[in-house]
Amino acid sequence: MLALDHIVVASQNPEEACASYARKTGFKTVEGGTHEKWGTYNHLCFFPNQSYVEWIGIIDEIKASHSENPLIQQLYEALAQNQQGLIQFALRTANMDAYVHEFQQQNIPYSGPYQGQRQKQDGELLKWQMLFPSVKSDSWTAPFLIEWEKDRIPEDKSAEVNQPLTELNIGVRSPEHSVPLFQDLYQLGPARTEKGEIGNPSFYWPLENAKLTMSIGEGLEANVNGMIL
Helix, strand or coil, rough: CEEEEEEEEECCCHHHHHHHHHHCCCCCCCCEEEEECEEEEEEEEEEECCEEEEEEEEHHHHHHHHHHHHHHHHHHHHHHCCCCCEEEEEEEECCHHHHHHHHCCCCCEEEEEEEEEEECCCEEEEEEEEECCCCCCCCCCCCCCEEEEECCCCCHHHHCCCCCCCCCEEEEECHHHHHHHHHHHCCCCCCCCEEECCCCCCEEECCCEEEEEEEECEEEEEEEEEEEC
């Protein structure tokens, strides 16, 4: 079963952005590290349900602009247009090879897996791989799949906040088109339905550690136990 791994927030200044979030919520945030190959760096906020927020920025324009990684391309384009905020998220799998095989069998275009790594503040090297389905939709970018080399834990366990990241909503123009496409792509099974706050139907899938919803709208919205990011 897939899990919500992390949400990605594009920022011209990750330190400032996560500090502002910490002041607003009272949550503790930490410095992450650099991705030398991609020319990026991040700051993080960890939640107790094995998920986190990543504020990511660019420290090397040349490396970032030439990266083949679709996430870095998306980040670079967003910041070039001064579009800051929640732009993407990752779904965690323990068997990426199965998704690669399924994409190949179903002729679903994809790129990757891309190998990633960064050095933590304590010197430990974190490693992971990322898989990007290249599916076009009317209003959403397909989230990427991530698999960690070993269990990821916060740099500082005491930095983990006491509120879970409970829900992530994807705003779409046409749920009737996006819902079946999304659930088939990630092998989530049939979506469940519920009424939204203003009566619009909302579709959702229970993940291993959170709830993933899709409703009429635009962009991504994360819910941390009642607090919206």
